Amino acid sequence: MSVLTRRAMAEFVGTAFLVMAVVGSGVMASRLSPNDVGLQLLQNSFATGAALVALILALQPVSASFNPVVTLVERALGLLDTPTTLALIAAQFAGGLAGTVLANLMFGLNAVTLSTHERAGTGLWLGEVMATIGLLLVIFGTIRSGRPDKVAFAVGGYIAAAYWFTSSTSFANPAVTLARTITDTFAGIAPESAPGFILAQLLGGAVGLFLVRTLYPLVPALPSPLPAPAPAPVPDRKVLS
Numbered sequence: 001m002s003v004l005t006r007r008a009m010a011e012f013v014g015t016a017f018l019v020m021a022v023v024g025s026g027v028m029a030s031r032l033s034p035n036d037v038g039l040q041l042l043q044n045s046f047a048t049g050a051a052l053v054a055l056i057l058a059l060q061p062v063s064a065s066f067n068p069v070v071t072l073v074e075r076a077l078g079l080l081d082t083p084t085t086l087a088l089i090a091a092q093f094a095g096g097l098a099g100t101v102l103a104n105l106m107f108g109l110n111a112v113t114l115s116t117h118e119r120a121g122t123g124l125w126l127g128e129v130m131a132t133i134g135l136l137l138v139i140f141g142t143i144r145s146g147r148p149d150k151v152a153f154a155v156g157g158y159i160a161a162a163y164w165f166t167s168s169t170s171f172a173n174p175a176v177t178l179a180r181t182i183t184d185t186f187a188g189i190a191p192e193s194a195p196g197f198i199l200a201q202l203l204g205g206a207v208g209l210f211l212v213r214t215l216y217p218l219v220p221a222l223p224s225p226l227p228a229p230a231p232a233p234v235p236d237r238k239v240l241s
Contacts, residue, residue, distance in 0.1 A: 007063035008087045012095035014059045015066045019099030019179045020106075021051035026187035027107045040186060041163060049160025056152035067173045068092055069132060069205040070139060076209055077140075089175075096179030104183055115181055115188030119168065125200040127168035132204025134158060135172045137211060144216035174198045 025047030029040040056064045065071045068089045075085040101111045138158045142151045162170035171177045171189070177198055181191045189197065 004084055004087055007084070008091040010059045010062035010064065011066060011088045011091040012098070014055050014064055015092045015095030015175055015179075016099035016102065017055055018048075018051060018066050019096045019176055020103045022048050022176065023100050023103035023180065023183050023185060023187045024106060027103065027109075027185050030186040041169070044187065045160045045163035045169075048163070049156040051156075052159055053152045053156035056155060060148075060152065063088065066092060066095075066175070067135075068175055069173065069201055069208075070136065073136060073140070073205060073209050073212070077212070092175040093178060096175040097182065100179040100183050104185075109183070109185070112182045113184040115184045115190050117184070117188045117193075118190045119193045120196055124168045125196055127166040128171060128197050128200035129204040129207070131162050131166045131168060131170035131172040132201045133208040133211065134162060135170075136205065136208030137215075140208075140212040141216060144212070168197070171197055172201060172204070174201055177201070 022044070026040070026044045028047075029043035033039040033043065055066070058064075065074065065088065071080065071085055071088050071092070074080045075082065080088070104111055104113070135155070135158060138154045139151060142148070142154045159170060159172070162172070171180070177189060177194050180187055180189045181194050
């Protein structure tokens with residue numbers, strides 16, 4: 001199996017499980033706490049943040065963006081070539097849709113039901129712009145400051161918090177946004193609302209890329225995991241003679 005195939009598979013699986021966490025926990029929360037929307041959001045945000053930490057930790061050695069905006073920024077920074085970028089983005093969208101279908105089926109719902117939850121308006125779109133900017137700063141700020149082992153915790157914590165401090169509850173991901181159009185549950189978004197969210201995410205991605213390049217112009221050399229070999233001893237001329 002080629003490296004690209006493995007990376008695309010990791011993005012498909014990771015995005016699928018991420019969306020299962022978002023949609024599935026939303027369904028569970030609405031059933032367990034039917035009369036308390038605030039508690040539903042708390043349950044949904046906690047499950048999503050925890051799932052992100054676990055998924056990034058598990059799949060980061062292969063590929064763990066799970067987000068087309070993040071992948072596009074990686075391409076803009078020269079970390080990916082164009083064929084790899086396109087393959088990973090396709091895998092993310094496919095994985096997101098698969099995750100929603102599986103979540104729907106797990107909870108006894110139709111595999112695909114278009115959402116009727118309209119999410120539109122300047123405030124919500126601004127929320128998506130800010131959520132995406134923050135996500136990119138957290139990801140690339142952590143990585144480009146030489147702490148890639150901390151990115152899973154940083155991203156999971158940020159997304160769990162951004163559910164609460166953004167008006168849009170922080171989708172910040174075009175693949176997840178599209179996937180959430182086919183579930184008429186707590187986490188759904190109406191198909192006609194999705195384009196506005198995705199455009200806001202792309203705008204946030206452009207601003208986030210600018211800030212990453214400005215704040216972290218140079219990537220520090222990461223320490224080698226192995227110590228440098230000791231220099232070979234110089235033979236003693238007296239012994240040789």
